[in-house]
Amino acid sequence: MTATQDPTTQTTARRLTTPIPGPRSVELMARKHAAVAGGVGTTMPVFARRAHGGLVEDVDGNVLIDLGSGIAVTTVGSSAPRVVEAVQAQAAEFTHTCFMVTPYEGYVRVAERLNQLAPGDHEKRSVLFNSGAEAVENAVKIARHHTGRQAVVVVDHAYHGRTSLTMAMTAKSMPYKSGFGPFTPEVYRAPVSYPFRDGGLDGAEAAARTLDVVDKQVGADNVAAVVIEPIQGEGGFIVPAPGFLAALAAWCRDNGALFVADEVQTGFARTGAMFACEHDDVVPDLLVTAKGIAGGLPLSAVTGRAEVMDGVHAGGLGGTYGGNPLACAAALAVMETIEEEGLVARAREVEALLGGRLRDLAARDPRVGDVRGRGAMLAAELVRPGTTEPDAALAKAVAGRAHAEGVIVLTCGTYGNVLRFLPPLAITDAQLHEAFDVLEAAFAATPGE
Ligand SMILES: *Cc1c(COP(=O)(O)O)cnc(C)c1O
Numbered sequence: 001m002t003a004t005q006d007p008t009t010q011t012t013a014r015r016l017t018t019p020i021p022g023p024r025s026v027e028l029m030a031r032k033h034a035a036v037a038g039g040v041g042t043t044m045p046v047f048a049r050r051a052h053g054g055l056v057e058d059v060d061g062n063v064l065i066d067l068g069s070g071i072a073v074t075t076v077g078s079s080a081p082r083v084v085e086a087v088q089a090q091a092a093e094f095t096h097t098c099f100m101v102t103p104y105e106g107y108v109r110v111a112e113r114l115n116q117l118a119p120g121d122h123e124k125r126s127v128l129f130n131s132g133a134e135a136v137e138n139a140v141k142i143a144r145h146h147t148g149r150q151a152v153v154v155v156d157h158a159y160h161g162r163t164s165l166t167m168a169m170t171a172k173s174m175p176y177k178s179g180f181g182p183f184t185p186e187v188y189r190a191p192v193s194y195p196f197r198d199g200g201l202d203g204a205e206a207a208a209r210t211l212d213v214v215d216k217q218v219g220a221d222n223v224a225a226v227v228i229e230p231i232q233g234e235g236g237f238i239v240p241a242p243g244f245l246a247a248l249a250a251w252c253r254d255n256g257a258l259f260v261a262d263e264v265q266t267g268f269a270r271t272g273a274m275f276a277c278e279h280d281d282v283v284p285d286l287l288v289t290a291k292g293i294a295g296g297l298p299l300s301a302v303t304g305r306a307e308v309m310d311g312v313h314a315g316g317l318g319g320t321y322g323g324n325p326l327a328c329a330a331a332l333a334v335m336e337t338i339e340e341e342g343l344v345a346r347a348r349e350v351e352a353l354l355g356g357r358l359r360d361l362a363a364r365d366p367r368v369g370d371v372r373g374r375g376a377m378l379a380a381e382l383v384r385p386g387t388t389e390p391d392a393a394l395a396k397a398v399a400g401r402a403h404a405e406g407v408i409v410l411t412c413g414t415y416g417n418v419l420r421f422l423p424p425l426a427i428t429d430a431q432l433h434e435a436f437d438v439l440e441a442a443f444a445a446t447p448g449e
Contacts, residue, residue: 011055014406014434015063021045022060041175043068043410044403051078054427056408064406065435069424071410072233072265072377075292075334076343077426082333083295090329099128099323106328110301113335117274118303120283125309128301128323132264132290133161135300136227138317139286140165143225143258145316146308151222153214153257155192157235157414160227160262169227171235172414188218192232193240196370196381197388203243210244211251223257225286230276233265236413237379237420239372245280258285258308264300265377268292269338269425272348272375279374295334299327343425347375353429354378354421357436365443367394379420381413385448390415394446401442407435 021029025046032042046058054077056064069075076083090106099107111126118124129135140152152169154160160169162176168183170176177183190213193206201209214223226248232238252259261284266276270292273279277287285308290300298321302309338344351374358380362368369383382391382398395411399419402409412420419439423432 011057011063012428013063013431014055014065014438015061016406017061020062020404020406022058022062024059028059044408053077054424054431062406064408065431065438066408066427067421067423067435068408068410069292069422070296071291072270072422073291074296074424075268075270075376076295076337076341077424078296080295080333080337080426082337082340083297083330086329086333087297087326090326094325096321096324098320100318100320104325104328106325106332107323110299110323110328110331111303113332114289114301114303117335118287119275119277122283123306124303125306126301126303127309127317128299128328129290129319130298130300130321130324130327131161132262132288132300133163133166134319134322135264135288135290135302136160136169136262137163137165139227139260139262139288139302139304140225141317142286142302142304142308142312143260146311147224147256147258149222149224149257150186151218151224152187153190153218153223153226154187155190155210155228157192157194157232157238158189158227158229159232159234160229188214190214190217192228192238193244194236194238195241196238196372198241201241203241203245204247206241207244207247207251210248214251220251220255220257223252223255225258225260226252227260227262227288229262229264229266230280230282231266231271231374231377234412236381236415236418237373237377239374240280242280245277245282249282249284252285258304260284260286260288262288264288264290268334269343269347270375270422271373271377272344272351274338274344276374293334294327294330295337297324297327297330299324299331341425346425349429350376350423350425350427350432351378353432354423354436357433357440358421361440361443367391367443367448373421376421376423376425379412379418382417382419390417392416395419397446398439398442401445402435402439405438405442407438409435409439 115124286304366385
């Protein structure tokens with residue numbers, strides 16, 4: 001069955017046919033517990049059967065509105081028509097040769113497109129991997145090789161992945177690090193700019209605070225790279241104060257370190273720009289991408305200055321599956337979809353609609369302490385009224401009620417008190433409004449203290 005014949009595309013609205021979770025999902029969850037390692041948690045208690053545009057249908061026939069995009073992955077929509085077609089065509093040709101054995105054009109085309117799209121008009125090169133964490137690790141390898149230095153600077157609330165090195169770079173202990181030490185050495189943490197919790201520091205002041213820690217505790221001469229998410233994802237959708245990122249990038253330039261933007265979550269039209277760095281007029285030395293890059297197929301990339309990237313000896317970078325041909329075909333289809341369907345502009349429309357409704361809610365409900373984000377990457381930070389004291393219980397209760405009503409919404413934040421919104425850009429305005437109506441009802445149904 002092709003995407004266009006799929007019956008779900010006939011459904012344009014949420015539809016609940018059973019309580020959430022329904023009987024089939026309950027049964028599958030029991031099998032999951034018996035078969036899948038307990039360390040893999042799930043947000044929703046339902047199992048997916050198919051998904052298209054802004055909707056996910058579960059195995060009991062419930063149709064849910066998707067405000068998560070599988071964590072910012074299906075930005076062009078799940079099973080976007082161009083992606084389906086490209087992957088089917090590529091699968092019929094070849095599924096793998098290994099780019100390091102007999103290379104193929106798709107990989108080269110993805111690298112060419114990334115080099116065009118990434119900020120800055122300098123000459124660039126790209127290298128492809130499978131996951132965001134793997135790309136972050138490789139950005140660090142490249143930076144260390146280029147600079148001959150070891151220290152990696154990361155910031156508070158950072159999330160960079162769950163592998164050994166990226167776990168050390170990630171800030172939050174539970175659930176990401178707890179019990180998994182020892183952690184890789186030469187990773188240093190400095191403060192970030194977090195306007196809601198910064199006591200009014202502007203971007204320059206916040207950067208001065210960060211760089212003071214780096215200068216005093218790490219030493220500028222030791223720093224290979226500063227790795228930072230231009231808008232922090234798992235840490236709470238934290239948008240730094242204007243000028244903060246530019247000041248860090250300038251410091252890197254002045255001190256021979258590389259500025260590495262981890263745009264795994266923010267990339268590919270998500271924030272109303274192709275890459276979030278563009279909002280701050282920052283040109284990273286290395287750009288790390290994944291998630292939204294290939295519409296759900298596993299692919300990630302490091303794109304950077306040609307002289308930096310080419311400094312690594314042949315064989316120093318790579319991996320069996322990196323730049324898999326199916327994933328490359330999907331990525332090219334994603335980039336075409338973003339362009340042809342004007343999805344950068346669509347992300348800004350989503351920002352206006354959803355951001356407007358979030359701000360209206362915040363004006364009425366003092367438990368919404370902060371509304372922030374860009375494009376289709378928006379969040380509400382929940383607090384005890386009149387304070388900045390995090391209210392994680394409220395975030396959990398509201399998300400749980402929305403889930404029960406058929407809206408997929410995620411939480412995040414170091415304090416677990418942030419509701420985050422990452423709808424696919426294929427979602428309709430009507431679906432966004434309906435999902436937000438559910439969310440407002442969930443707030444109304446959750447009593448304050
Ligand atoms: C998700 C994420 C990663 C890790 O990506 P995986 O594909 O899960 O390894 C790294 N950095 C950021 C900013 C992310 O959001």
